[in-house]
Amino acid sequence: MTQSNNNLPAPEVAELDLGYIRLSDSAPLVLAQELGFYEKYQLNVTLHREVSWANLRDKLVVGSLDATQMLAPLPMTTALGAGGLRANLLTGLVLSLNGNGITLSRALADNLAGLGGSPGDAAGTSAALAELLNTQPSLSLTLAAAHSFSCHILQLRLWLRAGGIDPDSRVRIIVLPPEQMVDSLARGIIDGYCVGEPWNTAAVQRGIGTMVTSGFSVWNNLPEKVLGVTDAWHQANPASHLRLRLALMETCQWLAIPENRPQAARALADPQYLDLPERELLPSLCGKLQYQRDGAVMDEPDFHVFGRYQAGFPWRSTARELLDMSMEMLGGSATEAERSAVVQQSYRPDLYRQAARHLGITLPATDNRPAAAHDAPWQMAPGVEMGADLRLAPLKAGGH
Amino acid sequence: MSQDSDTSDTNDKHTGASTPGVMVLDDRPERAAMVEASLERAGFRVVSMLSTASGLLHQIEQHKPDVILIDLESPDRDVLESLAIANAHNPTPIVMFSGTDDQDFVSDAMRSGVTAYQSQTLTPDIVRPIIEVAVNQFRYFESMRRELRESEQRLEDQRAIERAKVLVARQLSISSEEAYARLRRISMDKNQRLADVARTALAALHIDEPEQ
Numbered sequence: 001m002t003q004s005n006n007n008l009p010a011p012e013v014a015e016l017d018l019g020y021i022r023l024s025d026s027a028p029l030v031l032a033q034e035l036g037f038y039e040k041y042q043l044n045v046t047l048h049r050e051v052s053w054a055n056l057r058d059k060l061v062v063g064s065l066d067a068t069q070m071l072a073p074l075p076m077t078t079a080l081g082a083g084g085l086r087a088n089l090l091t092g093l094v095l096s097l098n099g100n101g102i103t104l105s106r107a108l109a110d111n112l113a114g115l116g117g118s119p120g121d122a123a124g125t126s127a128a129l130a131e132l133l134n135t136q137p138s139l140s141l142t143l144a145a146a147h148s149f150s151c152h153i154l155q156l157r158l159w160l161r162a163g164g165i166d167p168d169s170r171v172r173i174i175v176l177p178p179e180q181m182v183d184s185l186a187r188g189i190i191d192g193y194c195v196g197e198p199w200n201t202a203a204v205q206r207g208i209g210t211m212v213t214s215g216f217s218v219w220n221n222l223p224e225k226v227l228g229v230t231d232a233w234h235q236a237n238p239a240s241h242l243r244l245r246l247a248l249m250e251t252c253q254w255l256a257i258p259e260n261r262p263q264a265a266r267a268l269a270d271p272q273y274l275d276l277p278e279r280e281l282l283p284s285l286c287g288k289l290q291y292q293r294d295g296a297v298m299d300e301p302d303f304h305v306f307g308r309y310q311a312g313f314p315w316r317s318t319a320r321e322l323l324d325m326s327m328e329m330l331g332g333s334a335t336e337a338e339r340s341a342v343v344q345q346s347y348r349p350d351l352y353r354q355a356a357r358h359l360g361i362t363l364p365a366t367d368n369r370p371a372a373a374h375d376a377p378w379q380m381a382p383g384v385e386m387g388a389d390l391r392l393a394p395l396k397a398g399g400h
Numbered sequence: 401m402s403q404d405s406d407t408s409d410t411n412d413k414h415t416g417a418s419t420p421g422v423m424v425l426d427d428r429p430e431r432a433a434m435v436e437a438s439l440e441r442a443g444f445r446v447v448s449m450l451s452t453a454s455g456l457l458h459q460i461e462q463h464k465p466d467v468i469l470i471d472l473e474s475p476d477r478d479v480l481e482s483l484a485i486a487n488a489h490n491p492t493p494i495v496m497f498s499g500t501d502d503q504d505f506v507s508d509a510m511r512s513g514v515t516a517y518q519s520q521t522l523t524p525d526i527v528r529p530i531i532e533v534a535v536n537q538f539r540y541f542e543s544m545r546r547e548l549r550e551s552e553q554r555l556e557d558q559r560a561i562e563r564a565k566v567l568v569a570r571q572l573s574i575s576s577e578e579a580y581a582r583l584r585r586i587s588m589d590k591n592q593r594l595a596d597v598a599r600t601a602l603a604a605l606h607i608d609e610p611e612q
């Protein structure tokens with residue numbers, strides 16, 4: 001199926017330390033180990049479960065990790081020094097699209113349902129929340145996201161704006177570690193959150209929260225996690241990096257097959273990886289979710305996308321959008337030239353193309369993809385299948 | 401545990417002339433106390449010690465720390481960084497990658513489990529000794545824990561051997577000295593630790609080790 005290893009240059013280093021976070025979409029990193037794809041490319045990988053994105057970044061930069069799962073905006077915001085720490089990071093492979101959800105406390109979600117915002121209806125729940133906030137001016141809501149520079153926070157802001165809610169003034173958005181979300185919701189410290197799975201399903205199954213929308217419904221097929229390395233590591237180890245991307249791309253192709261997803265959930269549940277009940281991991285990985293406890297099971301085949309719709313491709317157009325939206329939150333301190341340079345350095349389609357050619361994957365001719373143009377899968381070129389790319393529009397003009 | 405900054409400290413801080421105020425975020429209270437004591441001996445000022453992120457924002461507003469020392473493995477680091485992003489006055493990650501020297505120092509600190517955040521008004525030469533104190537205390541704490549683990553292990557081994565000696569003697573109707581000699585012989589023949597031989601014997605006799 002794939003070309004032999006003989007066509008590949010020998011790895012500069014074969015022993016690799018990779019970092020990941022306790023989330024369902026760490027599936028590519030974990031399953032590559034379980035299925036032997038690292039081994040196939042003569043890599044001996046040790047996986048390290050880390051507790052914060054800050055840890056992954058720091059360990060990457062000081063070299064105690066060779067590569068890590070990383071939030072899609074982070075290579076760029078780190079290269080710009082947003083938040084105080086500057087380091088040249090890059091990605092040549094997107095690991096997953098989508099995978100997040102927005103969950104509210106059951107009481108709040110019930111309120112919204114009473115106002116016409118049913119769970120699963122992204123625009124409807126946002127409009128209902130706007131109505132609730134308008135009729136109760138003193139209502140103060142705190143929502144959480146997993147990181148300042150994440151798709152979670154951008155999806156949360158898009159969702160709020162769809163109903164006409166100003167995310168900077170009408171609600172308070174804080175950062176919380178994913179693992180603290182469910183408990184904080186149960187204790188009433190927060191009213192809702194946007195986070196990756198299984199932390200939405202966990203709240204639903206435990207009867208603590210109701211998921212009101214998937215990340216997919218807010219922004220179709222948004223790159224979520226990428227494989228991050230430092231520029232220096234890539235320069236020193238181009239062959240190891242290529243082999244690592246190949247191992248992960250083959251794993252993502254395996255994960256693209258729906259019948260394989262239950263096995264992925266079983267592997268992830270293991271104590272040495274996520275150490276979570278399989279029943280919390282299965283729904284989103286199998287694309288069959290409940291938005292509320294005892295509610296209908298919804299078909300969401302694209303809730304997590306691995307290896308389909310050119311999911312691995314590090315689109316520069318999307319990178320630029322993620323960067324602009326992140327900088328908007330910061331008050332936009334980078335110039336046009338700086339932003340453009342950072343996108344060029346951090347998002348590397350050339351590296352993706354190099355690996356894709358080894359696997360015989362048909363490549364798009366451009367490094368940019370259209371935005372907000374397709375409501376269903378479509379063909380960019382013969383053999384280049386793309387996913388839907390719609391997103392919620394802000395209710396009022398002049399959003400961003 | 402926690403020590404509030406007094407008015408004069410706060411005033412001094414705004415002139416930038418006094419010793420910086422340090423906040424210690426650590427889920428191990430014994431270790432945090434060691435860091436605090438050690439910092440104070442070195443003439444630094446600990447404004448607050450916290451074990452979790454709950455109330456982190458409030459605590460930072462209240463104490464306005466110049467330096468935050470935090471356990472590398474704390475999940476609250478992303479929360480802490482979000483505060484720096486939201487408000488430029490809050491401490492940001494220490495600028496560690498300016499020179500080779502600094503990078504070695506920071507890698508070293510990270511290996512001991514310490515990370516630090518500093519206000520941008522401070523220069524690295526002020527912050528570095530504070531981090532060094534924490535690094536030393538983290539290492540000392542780790543070596544104490546290791547010694548404790550080892551002595552607990554020795555004690556458990558001794559208990560298993562004593563119990564196996566008594567029970568093997570009873571089972572085979574021999575003296576406990578003879579039982580001990582047999583266990584030792586198996587240990588030498590099989591090249592296994594005596595405690596492991598004792599545990600195997602206890603398991604074979606379907607007897608659990610005593611709880612305490």
